[in-house]
Amino acid sequence: MSSELINADFAQRVVIATDTMPWVPSPQAGVERRMLDRIGGEVARATSLVRYAPASSFPAHEHARGEEFLVLGGVFSDEYGDYGEGTYVRNPPRSRHTPRTAPGCTILVKLRQMSPTEAQRVVIDTKNTTWRARDPGGLEQLPLHAASDTGECVVIERLAAGGQPAEMDCPGGEEIFILSGDLRDEHGSYRAGTWIRNPAGFRRGLGSNNGATYWAKRGHLRPMP
Known part of the structure; x- marks a missing residue:
């Protein structure tokens, strides 16, 4: 094959x-x-x-x-x-x-x-699950999965219009898929449907002009057998 x-x-x-x-x-x-x-x-x-x-x-x-x-x-x-x-x-x-x-x-x-x-x-x-306030910068989070043994975490996050959460380290890497709205970071601006993969050790800040909802998976970008 x-x-x-x-x-x-x-x-x-x-x-x-x-x-x-x-x-x-x-x-x-x-x-x-x-x-x-x-x-x-x-x-x-x-x-x-x-x-x-x-x-x-x-x-x-x-x-x-x-x-x-x-x-x-x-x-x-x-x-x-x-x-x-x-x-x-x-x-x-x-x-x-x-x-x-x-x-x-x-x-x-x-x-x-x-x-x-x-x-x-x-x-x-996720349409009938409670959101949690995560950051005073306008970020809410809907937890989906967390594994203490591997460090993997999966969430849906919602960022308010004009929101600017604290910068985040991604020691185990990160993936983001934008479901609606717009995101930006120090590298560019991204619309709904964009998939972003940030490697292990990456540091980034996020913001949104009009608000955004996105799926994110973190801590999983390590070699696998």
């Missing part, structure tokens, strides 16, 4: 306006992808946007190293339930399911990036 390397050097900062990327057909009819980073072929450590056409499905399969995804639009379904826009799901290593969708959906998905010891399945409806 051929191997692909896409943004595979995790020591490099990457910024992608994903709405400018083409949708690439997957081997399964009705399923398309925008590949953000990837190490491997069809079985890969990968971060992707995946779009399912209405009434499409994917064969039953196992996630040997786990899967996490956030539903960006539509309804994603499997034999365990239906997950609407804003639902965050973690399927642990060795879990198995058969994805499908009736109306179609788009998800942000990460594959083969979990600790082998993770065992708990997580499903969070």
